[in-house]
Amino acid sequence: MKVAILHSAHNISIEDAPYPRVEKDGVVIKVKACGICGSDLHIYRHGGTEGTVLGHEFSGDIVEIGANVTGVTIGNRVTAMSGVGCGKCYWCRQDQPIRCRNLKLLGYQIPGAFAQYVSIPGFKIGQYAALLPDNMTYQEAALAEPLSVALYAVMKANPRPEDTAVVIGVGMIGLCIVKLLKTFGVNRIIVSEPKIKRLNLARESGAEVMLDTTTVNVVAKLAEMTRGKGADVVFECAGLSTTYHQALEIVSRGGKVELVALYEQPITWDPSTIVMNDINLIGCGLRWDLPGAINLLQRKEINIQSLITHEYPLEKVKEAFDTQLMSDDAIKVMLIP
Numbered sequence: 483m484k485v486a487i488l489h490s491a492h493n494i495s496i497e498d499a500p501y502p503r504v505e506k507d508g509v510v511i512k513v514k515a516c517g518i519c520g521s522d523l524h525i526y527r528h529g530g531t532e533g534t535v536l537g538h539e540f541s542g543d544i545v546e547i548g549a550n551v552t553g554v555t556i557g558n559r560v561t562a563m564s565g566v567g568c569g570k571c572y573w574c575r576q577d578q579p580i581r582c583r584n585l586k587l588l589g590y591q592i593p594g595a596f597a598q599y600v601s602i603p604g605f606k607i608g609q610y611a612a613l614l615p616d617n618m619t620y621q622e623a624a625l626a627e628p629l630s631v632a633l634y635a636v637m638k639a640n641p642r643p644e645d646t647a648v649v650i651g652v653g654m655i656g657l658c659i660v661k662l663l664k665t666f667g668v669n670r671i672i673v674s675e676p677k678i679k680r681l682n683l684a685r686e687s688g689a690e691v692m693l694d695t696t697t698v699n700v701v702a703k704l705a706e707m708t709r710g711k712g713a714d715v716v717f718e719c720a721g722l723s724t725t726y727h728q729a730l731e732i733v734s735r736g737g738k739v740e741l742v743a744l745y746e747q748p749i750t751w752d753p754s755t756i757v758m759n760d761i762n763l764i765g766c767g768l769r770w771d772l773p774g775a776i777n778l779l780q781r782k783e784i785n786i787q788s789l790i791t792h793e794y795p796l797e798k799v800k801e802a803f804d805t806q807l808m809s810d811d812a813i814k815v816m817l818i819p
């Protein structure tokens with residue numbers, strides 16, 4: 483089968499690989515669509531481990547089923563995430579391997595879905611895996627993973643409808659957060675972002691105020707808009723030192739700052755700010771409510787198909803990664819094997 487192999491930074495190519503082996507507790511899926519995630523880009527930029535097969539935002543058809551898997555049949559359309567733990571620690575014993583300290587994750591240590599077929603160990607419908615409704619496209623279903631990341635972020639921040647919410651950085655996850663905040667009844671949504679295309683999509687997604695960071699001083703503008711109080715909740719989705727500090731500056735005393743992005747570089751900062759301003763600093767990661775995300779999409783409570791800006795065949799994997807990395811217009815680039 484064809485598979486995209488990452489060799490070093492910016493060096494990814496299509497190669498032949500053996501058809502993957504099905505695990506007893508897993509399935510093999512014929513991949514129909516797989517999106518490029520921010521974390522894929524991060525590894526593409528820096529190189530990662532030679533031979534890595536990236537890709538974890540995908541959907542496809544089940545073609546093989548392990549002996550211990552129940553509830554699915556060959557041909558079922560599904561989406562899934564997979565994490566395999568050590569099997570012995572507290573979290574593994576609680577059936578939450580995703581919190582295991584020796585976690586192996588799909589698209590990182592476990593070969594991912596930028597391939598014609600992918601083996602998914604630990605496949606369980608309802609837990610990091612979901613069946614697709616008949617009328618849902620594979621592309622839309624592949625967006626369930628990023629949507630579920632945003633869903634967890636919003637649920638963990640638990641905003642009130644009367645809150646002023648700021649989303650710093652509106653790429654895929656930031657835009658999903660804007661859309662979800664609307665469904666949570668939050669009306670005062672402010673976004674800050676340097677790219678025009680993204681600001682326009684944020685408006686279409688329900689944001690009330692769009693701050694173009696190339697021309698606006700976000701800290702001063704937020705102080706003015708909230709009469710010095712600051713935002714009740716800030717979602718930091720940009721992952722830069724400047725935006726991290728900005729988040730701490732624009733949040734209200736007693737407010738919440740949630741870190742959603744991964745940071746390219748370590749940051750030097752003074753934790754006293756958190757203490758003095760009584761800030762709730764929240765991290766969120768490694769949670770995938772894929773059935774919940776599929777449900778939201780199916781009920782049409784949220785429409786994210788318009789966030790797919792580019793599609794490429796698997797053979798053009800390098801072009802796809804470079805587009806996601808460099809094009810100002812790229813929100814979600816999708817590969818179709």
Ligand SMILES: [Zn+2]
Nearest residue numbers: 519520539628
């Ligand atoms: Zn992702």
Ligand SMILES: [Zn+2]
Nearest residue numbers: 568571574582
């Ligand atoms: Zn474990």
